[in-house]
Amino acid sequence: MIEVKNITKSFEKETVVNDVSFHVEKGSIYGLLGSNGAGKTTVMRLISGILKRGAGSIHVFGEEIFENVSVKHRLVFIPDTPYFFPQYTVKQLSRYYREMYSNWNEERYQKLKNVFNLNENKKVHQFSKGMQRQVTFWLSLSAMPDVLILDEPFDGLDAVMRRKIKSLIIQDVAEREMTVLISSHNLREVEDICDHIGILHNGEVLLERELDDLKTDIHKIQVAFGNTAIGPLQRRLDILYQEKRGSVHLLIVRGQEEMINKTVERYSPILYDRLPLTLEEIFIYEMGDAGYAIENIIV
Numbered sequence: 376m377i378e379v380k381n382i383t384k385s386f387e388k389e390t391v392v393n394d395v396s397f398h399v400e401k402g403s404i405y406g407l408l409g410s411n412g413a414g415k416t417t418v419m420r421l422i423s424g425i426l427k428r429g430a431g432s433i434h435v436f437g438e439e440i441f442e443n444v445s446v447k448h449r450l451v452f453i454p455d456t457p458y459f460f461p462q463y464t465v466k467q468l469s470r471y472y473r474e475m476y477s478n479w480n481e482e483r484y485q486k487l488k489n490v491f492n493l494n495e496n497k498k499v500h501q502f503s504k505g506m507q508r509q510v511t512f513w514l515s516l517s518a519m520p521d522v523l524i525l526d527e528p529f530d531g532l533d534a535v536m537r538r539k540i541k542s543l544i545i546q547d548v549a550e551r552e553m554t555v556l557i558s559s560h561n562l563r564e565v566e567d568i569c570d571h572i573g574i575l576h577n578g579e580v581l582l583e584r585e586l587d588d589l590k591t592d593i594h595k596i597q598v599a600f601g602n603t604a605i606g607p608l609q610r611r612l613d614i615l616y617q618e619k620r621g622s623v624h625l626l627i628v629r630g631q632e633e634m635i636n637k638t639v640e641r642y643s644p645i646l647y648d649r650l651p652l653t654l655e656e657i658f659i660y661e662m663g664d665a666g667y668a669i670e671n672i673i674v
């Protein structure tokens with residue numbers, strides 16, 4: 376649905392997106408993560424056709440996006456700082472959206488009025504920051520986009536509204552296979568809705584994974600062996616991290632669970648437990664393995 380291949384983008388002489396490739400499948404929610412200045416906004420503006428790429432290609436619905444009006448009718452981009460015509464009320468803006476987006480659904484707009492509970496006759500600039508963000512979601516979700524691109528979408532929203540908006544997004548993905556690209560500098564913020572994660576750092580993709588794969592591929596275990604040393608196990612397992620707490624070894628191991636169990640049990644441990652591993656830990660160990668300091672990327 377979104378196919379980004381080897382794109383670059385420079386501002387004056389500075390390259391801020393360097394040979395970036397990834398793809399987002401139809402009906403998928405893809406989290407684009409990265410620290411401040413990593414290039415997330417720039418990539419999103421390129422995919423939305425607001426900026427012109429340097430090298431490479433960007434296809435949305437199989438077509439080049441830049442200056443492609445028919446594709447833009449089906450794609451909504453919510454920037455990190457939403458822009459509104461200052462004197463417009465929500466109702467007036469809804470008419471503007473109706474003109475802009477070919478899939479606009481008036482019935483949905485009316486239904487969502489109850490979810491957001493905002494006065495549609497009020498000028499948007501008179502709303503608070505969080506309420507303005509709600510307005511963008513109200514209008515954007517009524518536009519029924521096939522592709523929704525969200526730059527730091529939950530900033531300024533309270534916890535209840537975050538949950539409501541996340542479930543609206545998930546509903547659209549489940550019911551009509553909307554494709555979503557979400558940027559964030561916080562993994563915890565997006566891990567509950569994304570099925571794929573890509574990490575951008577200094578304008579380059581460091582890591583791209585399907586979340587289910589990640590969760591089944593890395594395990595945290597603790598083992599103790601009486602008098603037997605841990606040496607043989609170290610040679611047979613792909614250990615990303617280890618520490619010793621008294622006689623107990625805590626290991627982060629990459630591999631299939633069944634294979635790890637078999638290997639460990641061959642050495643008759645006196646203690647063997649599998650411990651829960653958070654997604655955040657998985658990323659830290661994965662990235663640590665690749666030799667990168669990730670603490671600033673995932674907070």
Ligand SMILES: Nc1ncnc2c1ncn2[C@@H]1O[C@H](COP(=O)(O)OP(=O)(O)OP(=O)(O)O)[C@@H](O)[C@H]1O
Binds near residue numbers: 560
């Ligand atoms: N219009 C511009 N002119 C010059 N440099 C720019 C422009 N837009 C972005 N940059 C530079 O590109 C780099 C990436 O910026 P970008 O906004 O894409 O990062 P980001 O990952 O979205 O960061 P944040 O999490 O802070 O929003 C930064 O070094 C920034 O200074």
